Amino acid sequence: MRIEMPKKSKKLTDIAEIGEFGLIELLTKEFISKNDSTQLSVGDDAAVIDFNKKNTLISTDMLVEGVHFDLSYFPLKHLGYKAITSSISDICAMNGICSQVTVSVAISNRFKIESLKDLYSGIKVACENYNVDLVGGDTTSSNKGLIISVTALGVPSESGFVKRSGAKTNDLIVVSGTLGGAYLGLQVLEREKQVFLVNPSNKPDLTAYKNIIQKQLRPEARNDIIEFFQESKIKPTSMIDISDGLSSEIIHLCKSSNKGCKIYEDKIPISHDSLQACEEFNLEPTTIALSGGEDYQLLFTVAQENLDQIQNNLNLSVIGHITSSKEMILLEKSGRNIMIESLGWKSF
């Protein structure tokens, strides 16, 4: 994998040449609605969505250049993809499937139409992969930088929506996928940026880091886990998506549910690629999994009776259980207990 630096050959088009409505038309004309719930899409004052008396899940997220992403190594196409999948992930976290999004962008005049088309091409790929319709949004100007706001809409699975607050004593604590990869991918990209600033002709070969970079630049939402719940007739008792690192999310679940937990360090799933990167960067893998963030995996609790079904799914790891005390404990591999709240996850 190579970082593509922007080429300066093609003539670029100012947005002023086609105006806001021309821009909206240009960016959205290839989005074709696929969900029956989408009654009216882009082109009127509002979209019309018919969820047929089902609860509607709505979630909004905003991404700001320089705060949430750095365009010197974040390709716009990937940014569009990530903006959509991270929003879909919030609907998954409610035990729902996302069916519509609105996308609003604020752009400075340094962005030309070609760049925005790149951004929307990533948005389109995500919409196609997740069967989501783009039904509206806004484009406006910003004095500096790029801001993207995505609102995701969906409906809960048949078993109903799941909140953060339903965890019961002795419930299993389960996580999907592996943790820490996205943060480690970011470390590689930040390092290469520093190298590039010193020596712009340096062409880094990032093949060895492909998987973790992909976790950072092109994360996926876990629709597959929601479908698994539906097929296996499992309803989690509480759930959250891991956007800020395992420790902060487990604290949210426990505090909302008025419970404590015991997590086993040796059960936390970390990929082989992440372990290798940790060694190279001299980082503690558990700390990265607990504090890294942006993995967009699901963290949830289920009743003990679901253990067999959970264990049979290779995408899921049981990492601990809910306790009646309010203490949130990590049992280290060494056998030592530490309080999760004292791990200082905020230092990242």
Ligand SMILES: [Mg+2]
């Ligand atoms: Mg969330």
